[in-house]
Amino acid sequence: MRTVTTVAEVRDATDAARRQGHRVGFVPTMGYLHEGHTSLMAAARAATDLVVASVFVNPLQFGAGEDLSSYPRDLDRDTALSEAAGVDLLFVPTVEEVYPHRPVLTTVSVAGITDRFEGAARPTHFAGVATVVTKLLAIVGPCTTYFGAKDWQQVCVVQRLVDDLSLPATVEACPTVREPDGLALSSRNVYLGPEERAAAPVLRRALEAGAALVGAGERDRRRVEAAMAEVVAAEPLAELDYAAAVDAATLAEADVLAGEVRLLVAARLGVPRLLDNLGVVVPA
Missing domain, CATH: 3.30.1300.10 (Pantoate-beta-alanine ligase, C-terminal domain)
Incomplete structure (x- = not known):
């Protein structure tokens, strides 16, 4: 597995793979990985030729009162788990690499589908999710992208933005991974x-x-x-x-x-x- 930190490195690798006729699988994450994340990586490994995963704690999806600095992080463990799951390219960008101009003036929002449930509890959350997913898919390029079904509203948001913006991605929702007593991994x-x-x-x-x-x-x-x-x-x-x-x-x-x-x-x-x-x- 190769770990990269820049947009250019990701684009070079994915463009090269597609030129050779290879399929690209992409798993976006916020890190602090567990078996739910690695199940997505395994699904990508089984169905595509170049597996790309990202570890990026996206500041845009944290609202008022949600402490970005306290979000759990363990990059060494994330790296080891990604490699064991078959990831070929791990993208670990800085905030400055993803959002070179701040404040961010261009954002993506999906109306209607985000109004209730998690959107009501966290009013700015899904605009942050939609914006970073759109950016990451633009960086990776044509691919199949994998999301966990546990966050079902998020899956619906991503599918709708891909459809509405004609993004060259196929969205795969993978089954929720659970503890033996039924608790969804999170x-x-x-x-x-x-x-x-x-x-x-x-x-x-x-x-x-x-x-x-x-x-x-x-x-x-x-x-x-x-x-x-x-x-x-x-x-x-x-x-x-x-x-x-x-x-x-x-x-x-x-x-x-x-x-x-x-x-x-x-x-x-x-x-x-x-x-x-x-x-x-x-x-x-």
């Missing part, structure tokens, strides 16, 4: 105390309760959402933010569930705020 899990960690799988149980209700024939969105909320409410250490059943592609809500549905849940357990989701298909 960099935020490091902030859980022992009691909160023991309580955290309540999010997965809430999703399973909603999916079971749909599987039993329930089509009323509000009843499914109420069932998920009830499971979270039964856990004293969990403070529910939202429980929702939405269209899987648009995140739109309909009173009667139909087609591909995504169940979403977010809750605070102590300091960290965790989120999870589960896909269900409602038979015609």
Whole structure:
């Protein structure tokens, strides 16, 4: 694996690969890697010829009261995990390399799909995500890019910006990687105390309760959402933010569930705020 720090080095490597007829896979990350990230790298390794990953803590997606300086970092470990997962090129740029002119005057925002859920909790977050993803895809060039399904709203945002801006990328959403007790892997899990960690799988149980209700024939969105909320409410250490059943592609809500549905849940357990989701298909 080669580690590079400049836009020019990435472009040289990816352009050279494509000239040889090779497929480029790209995994953007904010570092502090776990098995969820390395599963994306493994997926890229299996399907493409040149695997590029980035480690960049993007300041634009941190809002007021969110401490950028306290975001966990461990570049040595990230480098070792990336290499073990089969990454060929690791892009570790500085903020100045990604945003050479500051303040940043040009940003990307995706309307509508970002208004609720994580967008409501963190109003500037998705504009920061959309901007950096657009920049990174412009740097890497034509590729297949891999995102974890755990952050489902983010997947929808990235897919929509790729479609709307005709970016030369294919977006692959890879399955959520979980602990044995069902907790979705997340960099935020490091902030859980022992009691909160023991309580955290309540999010997965809430999703399973909603999916079971749909599987039993329930089509009323509000009843499914109420069932998920009830499971979270039964856990004293969990403070529910939202429980929702939405269209899987648009995140739109309909009173009667139909087609591909995504169940979403977010809750605070102590300091960290965790989120999870589960896909269900409602038979015609």
